[in-house]
Amino acid sequence: MIRLLVGLGNPGPEYEATRHNAGFWWLDAAARKLGVTLAPQRSYFGLAAKASTPQGPVWLLQPMTYMNLSGKSVASLARFFKLPPQEILVAHDELDLMPGQVKIKFGGGHAGHNGLRDIHAQLGSADYWRLRLGIGHPGVKAEVVDYVLRKPAPEQRELIEQTVARSVDALDLLLAGDMERAMMKVHAKPPRPKPAAAAVPDGEAAR
Secondary structure (H helix, E strand, O other), rough: OOEEEEOOOOOOOOOOOOHHHHHHHHHHHHHHHOOOOEEEEEHHEEEEEEEEEEOEEEEEEEEEOOOOHHHHHHHHHHOOOOOHHEEEEEEEEEEOOOOOOEEEEOOOOOOOOOOHHHHHHOOOOOOOOOEEEEOOOOOOOHHHHHHOOOOOHHHHHHHHHHHHHHHOHHHHHHHHOOOOHHHHHHHHOOOOOOOOOOOOOOOOOOO
C-alpha cells in the first residue's frame, strides 16, 4: 500500500516547464485525479495535500527545497506520520529512459539523481518505490545539468505527458499496493498500427 506520493522538481516559474520537473507534473495530475489541492505546509517544507481514498488516507507532496534537498521534505512528512519507506512512491525524471517510456521500480541506487540521493540519505533507506518518467539523455555526461534544466521540445513534452497520464491511470492499483498489476498497466506499450501488406511480385510467392 502507498501512503505518500511524492513528485520531485524545483520551485519557481523559471523551472516549471523544465525536464527536471517531470515529477511535479505527475503529482499535479495525481492531485487532480484524487480531487485535492496542494497547499504550502511549512512543517514539511513543501506543497502538500491529504486525500481520502477507498484504501485510506494518502498524502501528496511536492518538496519546495530545490531538488538537491528533496529528502528534507520527504523525511519530515514520513517521520511525522510514521510512514515506512516501503509506503512511499517518488515520481521523478529519468535520464535512462526515453520520452514516452515510464517504469515503476522498488529500491536500488539513485543513479546520480540528486533528488533521490538526498531522499536516500534522509530516510536512511533506498527501499521506497520510484515512478521513473523518461526524459532521454543528452548523450554527454557533462551536458546533463543543462539538459535537465531546459524545456523539452514540444513533441518530447507531449510524450512525457502521455506517460504521466498512463501512470496516473494506474493510481488506484498503486494505492492498493497491487504493484504487479500496476506495473503491467504502466509498462504496457500502446499497440502499434499494423503495416500494410506489401505487394508480392508475380512468381515471388512460390519461391
